[in-house]
Amino acid sequence: MAVHEHEQHASARLTAGALFTDPAGRPLLVKPGYKHGWEIPGGYVDAGESPLAACRRELVEELGRDLPVNGQPLVVDWAPLAPEGDKLLFIFDGGTLSDEDVRSFVFADGEIEETRFVEAADLEEYVPKRLADRLRLALAARQEDRCVYAEHAVEPH
Template sequence: MAEPETNSFATPRLTAGALFVDAAGRPLLVKPSYKPGWEIPGGYVNIGESPLAACHREIVEELGRSLPVAPQPLVVDWAPAANEGDKVLFIFDGGELSEADLVAMAFADGEITEARFVDVSALDDHLPLRLANRMRLALEARLQHRCVYAEHGRQP
């Protein structure tokens, strides 16, 4: 008997994060307590949840505040990982935050230990290469008011 066609459909894990910048255009990075390195605010999309809704939820969970996020993604990245399978990552535009916004963030649940704005030139020092590349694409897309499709953090 032939295998049902649906068994060949991709079922990727989805993640959604937000790009926040300061007045100088430096992106906001957060330091998770549960793993080494830095990330952007965001995380996995739950079953039945949209990427935009997941982004909003993760911002509240990680930064302790509800912040507006534009619904147009800046980057959609096909980025399968050997240990996790197929993945599609969304980065949404969270807009500009001030130093006062940074100080007002509350890391109540301990998932995030620190948040800071980082010079674009230092992204490679803080992030895995694919995420650093994805962030550069998101920063460019934000300036150009468009969405970029990527694969493994780069435009094909």
């Protein structure tokens, strides 16, 4: 059986999320109501949508706010996952949130139940190791004012 050229090319699923921190530098996590565990605000990129546009759309859907997000990604991570196939994950910089910003979140559809700022050292208590590692890369990339390319949340050398 002949393989069509388009079947040889990757067709990765894309996700886009935002790193927000409090003034102490702790990342913001969200608790989805539809699954176990915590995440960063964000989600899957729809067909025809850019990762940045998806990130901004997801923030409105999840937090009820059109929050500013820097267009330069902090992390681009090639992270295939067995049941889901090829995945490319983007983390954009949402900057620092005030208490007032957090109080203004609106969880209109119940998708998100709670938000919490978490110490970077405690991330594995909330999220899978791969996301904790990716968030630490994002925090470092923000400090260094650069974008990190990673594979499975590890920067290749």
